[in-house]
Amino acid sequence: MELIREVHPAGGAWSRSVSAGVLADEARFQTAWPEYASTRVLDEFRARELSRLDRARHVYLDSTGGGLYGESQVRRHAEILLANTFGNPHSSNPASLATTERVESARRRVLDFFQASPDEYEVAFTANASHALKLVGESYPFSPGAEFLLTFDNHNSVNGIREFDRARGAHTTYIPVQPPEMRVDESSLDRFFDRARPDGNNLFAYPAQSNFSGAQHPLDWIARAQARGWDVLLDAAAFVPTNRLDLSRWHPDFVALSFYKMFGYPTGVGALIARKETLRKLHRPWFAGGTIAVASVQADRYTPAQGAAAFEDGTLNYLSLPAVEIGLDLLDSIGIETIHRRVHCLTGWLLEKLQALRHGSGVPLIDLYGPRTMWNRGGTVAFNFRDARGRLIDHREVEEVANHRRISLRTGCFCNPGAGELALGITRNELVTCFRGAKDVLTYEELRNCIHREGTGAVRVSVGMASNFADVEAFLRLAEDFVED
Numbered sequence: 001m002e003l004i005r006e007v008h009p010a011g012g013a014w015s016r017s018v019s020a021g022v023l024a025d026e027a028r029f030q031t032a033w034p035e036y037a038s039t040r041v042l043d044e045f046r047a048r049e050l051s052r053l054d055r056a057r058h059v060y061l062d063s064t065g066g067g068l069y070g071e072s073q074v075r076r077h078a079e080i081l082l083a084n085t086f087g088n089p090h091s092s093n094p095a096s097l098a099t100t101e102r103v104e105s106a107r108r109r110v111l112d113f114f115q116a117s118p119d120e121y122e123v124a125f126t127a128n129a130s131h132a133l134k135l136v137g138e139s140y141p142f143s144p145g146a147e148f149l150l151t152f153d154n155h156n157s158v159n160g161i162r163e164f165d166r167a168r169g170a171h172t173t174y175i176p177v178q179p180p181e182m183r184v185d186e187s188s189l190d191r192f193f194d195r196a197r198p199d200g201n202n203l204f205a206y207p208a209q210s211n212f213s214g215a216q217h218p219l220d221w222i223a224r225a226q227a228r229g230w231d232v233l234l235d236a237a238a239f240v241p242t243n244r245l246d247l248s249r250w251h252p253d254f255v256a257l258s259f260y261k262m263f264g265y266p267t268g269v270g271a272l273i274a275r276k277e278t279l280r281k282l283h284r285p286w287f288a289g290g291t292i293a294v295a296s297v298q299a300d301r302y303t304p305a306q307g308a309a310a311f312e313d314g315t316l317n318y319l320s321l322p323a324v325e326i327g328l329d330l331l332d333s334i335g336i337e338t339i340h341r342r343v344h345c346l347t348g349w350l351l352e353k354l355q356a357l358r359h360g361s362g363v364p365l366i367d368l369y370g371p372r373t374m375w376n377r378g379g380t381v382a383f384n385f386r387d388a389r390g391r392l393i394d395h396r397e398v399e400e401v402a403n404h405r406r407i408s409l410r411t412g413c414f415c416n417p418g419a420g421e422l423a424l425g426i427t428r429n430e431l432v433t434c435f436r437g438a439k440d441v442l443t444y445e446e447l448r449n450c451i452h453r454e455g456t457g458a459v460r461v462s463v464g465m466a467s468n469f470a471d472v473e474a475f476l477r478l479a480e481d482f483v484e485d
Contacts, residue, residue, distance in 0.1 A: 026469055032352075033345035036469075039338050043468060045070065050466050059407040059474045063464025064211050064238055064380045064414075069264030073330060077265075077323040088315055090290060099318045106321040107308070110271055113328045114255075116247035122279060124272045124308040125316055129237040130157035132256035132272035135311050136203075136233055137161030139282035144169035146201040149192060149230065151175045151184060151217065152418035153210045157256075158235055159418070161205065170201075179423050182213035182370045189221070196229035201281070204230040208239035212419035212460075213370030214347075214380035216243075219250045226253075231278055237261055241464055242343045242379055244336050253278035263327035263465075266320040272311060279307065288313040339465045343379040346463045350381060350472050359388035360485040367392075369423035369458055379463040382414070382423070384455060388484040392454035398482075399459070407475060412457040420458065426451055 030036060046053070049070030053060060060068060087095030089103055107123045110116075126132040134157070142148065142165040150158060152174050162172040175192050177184055196202040204225045209216045216239070222232045234252040236245055241262045245255070255273040260266065287295065287302050291310050295302035304310045331339070351372065357365035367384045371377040385393040395411040402409050413420035421431065434450035435442055448456045461475055 022473060025473065029345075029349050029469060033348060035341055036345040039342035039345070041334055041338060042342055042465065045334060046466055046468065048072075053466070057406055059405070059471045060466060061407060061409045061461045061463065061471060061475055063241065063467065064261075064460065064462035065410055066267075067241055067261055067264040067464060068466045069327075070330060073263065073265050073323065073326050076326050080322045081319060086319060089318055090315065102322055103316060103318060106324050109325045109328055110273070113332070114245055114247045114273065115249075116273060120251070120275055120277075121247060121273055122276055122308045124274065124311040125321065126256075126270045126272055126311075127268055127317070128270040129235065129256040129258040129261075130155075130270075132254075132270050133157045133161065133233070133235065135272055136254050136256070136282065137164040139284050139311075140164070140203055140231075141201045141281055141283060142168040142170040142203075143201065145197055146170035146203075147195055147197055148172045148203050148205070149175065149195060150205040151207070152177045152422055153182060153212055153215070153416060154205060154207055154418065155211055155235060155237070156415045156417065158205050158207070158233070161203075165203075174418065175206075177210075177213075177215070177419065177422060179425075180368065180370075181372070182210065182215045182419060182423065183376075184217065189224075190228075193225055193228040193230065198229065200229070202230045203233060205233040205235065207235040207237075208245070209243070209378045209380070210370070210416070210419060211238040211380060212414050212416040212458075213382055213423070214378045214462075215370050216376045216378055218376070222250050222252045226251075231281070238378065238380065242336070242340050244340070247273070251275065259324050259327060263330055265327065266317075266323040268317050269320050269324055274308075276307070282311075284310060290314055290316075334465070342465075342467070343463050344374055346467055346469065346472050347377070347379045347381065348374045349469075350461065350463070350476070353476050354381075354383065354479060357479060357483055359483055361388040363388055363390050365479065365483055369419070379467075380460060381462065382458045382460045384458050385479070385482050387482075393482065394455060395457045395459050401481075402475075402478060405474070405478060407478060409475070410460045410462075414458075414460055420456070423458065424455065426456065 049072060050068055084098060085095045086099045087093060089096050089099040110123045111118055111121060126135065146165065148162060148165040148170055165172055173192065173195060175184055206217055206221065208219065225232050231253040233254040236255050236257045239245065240257050253275045258270040284291065284304065287304060290312055291305055293303045293305050354366050355368065359365060363386060365385055367386060369382040384395060385398060387393055399411045430451050434447055437450065438446065463472065
């Protein structure tokens with residue numbers, strides 16, 4: 001096959017040899033997904049802000065794990081820090097007041113980005129989405145008779161809330177998702193919603209987008225559940241990097257997210273966006289510096305702070321908050337709809353090409369765990385490779401090959417055991433047997449050895465704001481190398 005030397009228009013500034021077949025594939029891609037052409041601003045962003053990727057010939061396909069930061073984000077943040085003096089906000093000196101102004105500005109910016117009315121919502125800054133979820137779990141008024149309802153495909157940080165509700169005598173119910181699409185059977189949903197106790201405390205939690213399968217669950221579940229007596233906790237961490245969450249249209253009681261997943265920098269800052277009315281239901285099991293209005297040792301009493309302050313333990317990561325505003329400004333300058341469109345096109349092409357790959361024996365190369373098309377799905381694609389005889393190829397072997405080619409992807413269960421168990425057909429009895437047989441602590445390797453199946457994990461490829469056609473094509477070339485004649 002003839003080789004052509006060029007600067008790839010979607011691949012950044014470095015020159016490389018590409019086959020005529022690759023160029024033909026790109027032409028077919030452009031024809032199949034013509035709306036991709038309207039996202040060229042992201043190629044300019046990548047060339048300007050992420051040139052390090054192409055200099056290192058690094059293919060980044062772990063956008064669900066974390067976003068990538070642009071160079072200007074770091075520079076702008078450094079300029080703010082170098083030009084100002086910021087101090088602990090729990091005071092009223094000049095340095096403290098400068099920090100307080102920045103903190104409140106960041107709160108307003110977050111509400112504005114998500115189109116959330118300040119009359120309805122408050123923003124509590126957290127360490128990450130997991131911290132935001134923990135705050136709800138530990139503070140929600142679970143008691144005997146209360147209900148905690150959640151879908152099977154929640155992240156472990158949502159699953160962990162069940163330990164709070166069980167400790168207080170509440171009841172946990174999981175709504176299954178159905179392989180292979182990994183969606184909830186809508187006809188059964190109302191039956192689960194009818195579990196709400198009248199005049200009781202009922203919490204329903206689900207991901208707007210599964211971090212395992214990429215399946216997007218309908219946002220109209222929010223009002224549907226609330227009408228039946230549920231408070232709704234929306235895990236938006238995997239959704240908001242590439243989709244618009246409009247809180248003037250949808251009104252979940254609690255939203256958890258991490259900013260590094262949206263725009264890469266800073267890490268260590270997330271948010272709990274909460275409806276004021278429902279936030280008043282939460283009661284912290286302890287208090288700390290910053291979360292109280294008054295505390296006394298001798299009187300053995302304290303009065304909690306009101307609103308978001310009651311959920312910001314100790315001192316905020318205040319030096320990072322200007323970077324949150326910078327990141328949100330970046331997303332607005334590009335347009336979340338533009339990012340969504342690019343991810344939609346690239347993922348659609350990736351799904352089509354992967355599902356078309358067959359061994360010479362006729363056996364499909366992949367088992368796909370999630371939606372087959374782009375209807376109500378995001379840029380997260382989970383699957384396993386099979387050989388020509390239909391045997392599962394260990395996901396760790398795939399990762400090793402990817403690492404050698406400088407392709408960053410992810411393998412395992414992605415902190416989402418419920419989705420993984422259902423996708424891989426692992427039964428409850430198998431899992432219970434493994435836990436009962438453990439002498440002390442059951443490790444992941446011991447679990448793998450205990451379950452007598454082909455595998456306990458998957459390969460996950462996820463595209464995002466920084467992704468381009470060349471990235472997807474690089475992974476497809478890797479996948480083709482697993483095809484046997």
